[in-house]
Amino acid sequence: MRANANPSVSNQTRSNQQGDNHLTLVSKPSPHQTAKRSISSNPSFGRQFAFKIAPDLLSSFRYAFAGVRYTFATQRNFRIHTVIGSIAIGLGVFLEIAAVKMAVIGITIAFVLALELLNTALESVVDLTVKQSYHELAKVAKDCAAGAVLIGALVSLFVASIILLPPLLKVIIA
Numbered sequence: 001m002r003a004n005a006n007p008s009v010s011n012q013t014r015s016n017q018q019g020d021n022h023l024t025l026v027s028k029p030s031p032h033q034t035a036k037r038s039i040s041s042n043p044s045f046g047r048q049f050a051f052k053i054a055p056d057l058l059s060s061f062r063y064a065f066a067g068v069r070y071t072f073a074t075q076r077n078f079r080i081h082t083v084i085g086s087i088a089i090g091l092g093v094f095l096e097i098a099a100v101k102m103a104v105i106g107i108t109i110a111f112v113l114a115l116e117l118l119n120t121a122l123e124s125v126v127d128l129t130v131k132q133s134y135h136e137l138a139k140v141a142k143d144c145a146a147g148a149v150l151i152g153a154l155v156s157l158f159v160a161s162i163i164l165l166p167p168l169l170k171v172i173i174a
Helices: 031-041 059-074 076-094 099-131 138-172
Strands: none
Touching: 031 076, 059 076, 076 099, 076 138, 099 138
16 A cells, blocks of 8 residues: 555545455544634633733733834834824814814824834734844835835825815915
8 A cells, every 4th residue: 555645634544455445535634624623612722822911901901002102112113103193183183174084184194003013013023033134035024014004104195185285275375
């Protein structure tokens, strides 16, 4: 009998007894099926390896704000986006922009800041994984995350321009 060509089928499940011309194969569950079963049977699946698990809602908020504080303290671009977003909101208040339009501006600012937080998280995980050495895939991951922030920032700038420029030009011309 030939060696097991399919690693997902165990040798114990093969039967080819004399006089039996067929081969019975019973496959092992795939890793996906095993993980799915583990998740459904254990609601905290994967969390036992977390460095910190929030015991309550207040702790969750503290951890979240710690991430925002870290990003603000260490990431120049996050601070730039925060300042530009604050200027846009201040300009909207000065120009007495309608509440719905201010909400749109606020959402786009939050979108960019959230992307910047995700970018920082991804960069940190990549740096942890490659131990600060160069790897082409690490570069691709970081570049793609930075590209997502760039697209978000450009869309935010476009939205703010559409909303803020017409009333700003009226004030400047008047």
